[in-house]
Amino acid sequence: MILKAVDTLEFGLLIEDYYLSMSPHLEQFKYLKDKAQKEGKEQSIKIGEIELTVHATGQKFYAYRLSCNDFLISFMEKEMSFNSPVMVRLLSSFLWSYGVVEAQAIFMKWFSTFSVNVLATSLSRIDPSFDTDEMIFTQKDVKGVVTRAKGKTEHFVNEEYTYGRKFSGFTIGRGKPMLARIYNKTLEVKKSGKTWFHQIWRDNNWDETKDVWRVEYQIRREALKELGIATFESFIEKQNELWAYLTKEWLTLRNPSKDNISRWKLKRKWKLIQEAKNDYVAEPLIRETIKQGNLMRLLDQAAGLLMSVAAISNHESTGETTKVLQSWCDSKLAHKKKSFESEKTYRQSKFLNLN
Numbered sequence: 001m002i003l004k005a006v007d008t009l010e011f012g013l014l015i016e017d018y019y020l021s022m023s024p025h026l027e028q029f030k031y032l033k034d035k036a037q038k039e040g041k042e043q044s045i046k047i048g049e050i051e052l053t054v055h056a057t058g059q060k061f062y063a064y065r066l067s068c069n070d071f072l073i074s075f076m077e078k079e080m081s082f083n084s085p086v087m088v089r090l091l092s093s094f095l096w097s098y099g100v101v102e103a104q105a106i107f108m109k110w111f112s113t114f115s116v117n118v119l120a121t122s123l124s125r126i127d128p129s130f131d132t133d134e135m136i137f138t139q140k141d142v143k144g145v146v147t148r149a150k151g152k153t154e155h156f157v158n159e160e161y162t163y164g165r166k167f168s169g170f171t172i173g174r175g176k177p178m179l180a181r182i183y184n185k186t187l188e189v190k191k192s193g194k195t196w197f198h199q200i201w202r203d204n205n206w207d208e209t210k211d212v213w214r215v216e217y218q219i220r221r222e223a224l225k226e227l228g229i230a231t232f233e234s235f236i237e238k239q240n241e242l243w244a245y246l247t248k249e250w251l252t253l254r255n256p257s258k259d260n261i262s263r264w265k266l267k268r269k270w271k272l273i274q275e276a277k278n279d280y281v282a283e284p285l286i287r288e289t290i291k292q293g294n295l296m297r298l299l300d301q302a303a304g305l306l307m308s309v310a311a312i313s314n315h316e317s318t319g320e321t322t323k324v325l326q327s328w329c330d331s332k333l334a335h336k337k338k339s340f341e342s343e344k345t346y347r348q349s350k351f352l353n354l355n
Helices: 018-039 092-098 100-114 139-144 185-192 196-203 221-226 232-250 268-274 286-313 318-336 340-348
Strands: 002-015 043-047 050-054 064-067 071-075 086-090 118-132 145-149 152-154 159-163 166-173 178-184 213-220 251-255
Touching: 002 018, 002 092, 002 100, 002 232, 018 043, 018 050, 018 064, 018 071, 018 100, 043 100, 086 100, 092 100, 092 196, 100 232, 118 221, 118 232, 118 268, 139 145, 139 166, 139 251, 145 166, 145 232, 166 185, 178 185, 178 232, 185 196, 185 213, 213 221, 213 232, 232 251, 232 268, 251 268, 286 318
Parallel strands: none
Antiparallel strands: 002 086, 002 118, 043 050, 050 064, 064 071, 071 086, 118 213, 145 152, 145 251, 159 166, 166 178, 178 213
């Protein structure tokens, strides 16, 4: 299995007459943010068909921060010259559900709900990734890392990490403007609970007796600009050139020898990485698989909480505890003046859909 895709995408949106166009929405965001701070509880707002959480705090340069299960979006209070007034991050599960091109198109279709004129997109960060079960990485590979920084060829490894006693990967660089991570993705999935990756790998001929390793780059705006990639469209156009630069010039894995570093021979497995194609196609069922994966995590958490309630209350059976939880849930809904159906629909609408 060899699988190359994009795991994170951040981009800014340049809006014509930003403050004038967005003023009614910004007023709503301010009201809900203030309310969240006053009540100590995050608020929600429905935009188009999506329910978004309005957070009590913003982030640097951006006064208002909203999120749903597929993306994060931040808005400036007033436009500044050095940054896009709207910043978007498409989350990993959303990108793997549809692929980067379709996911970005779905988001932009939703954003058209604001009825503003988007003049341009500006890439802020992109994380190309490569998953494979056809090779493994070991602690010895760290000694063969060669990276090109500021015109020099250097050894440069920031961090190695282990899972228990098992070597699980390493990081090259510090992230400003670039870094690379090489790590055991199977172990990371086990830790993070993103078990929906298993189905993606199966659909791409994963040998389940083997661990999957990931090579992942994180490239920020400064580096992207230097490479002539300023917009999402230019990334799509130049993604093969970008991958060639990342795997042939910026970072390679070689066999250390007594020769000068520039003469070290390239490791065979790194050649496979260099030759990887942009061939990831999201299967229609992946979206539901991701939701089911989230469901399994919630069920595990719910089972643990149910047993904790049973233990504290000294119940005789799970049935007794379930009745208590149902009664508590009903009282919470009544207090919020909401029905079961309306609350269910609200939670379902935190995902973007094609329709």
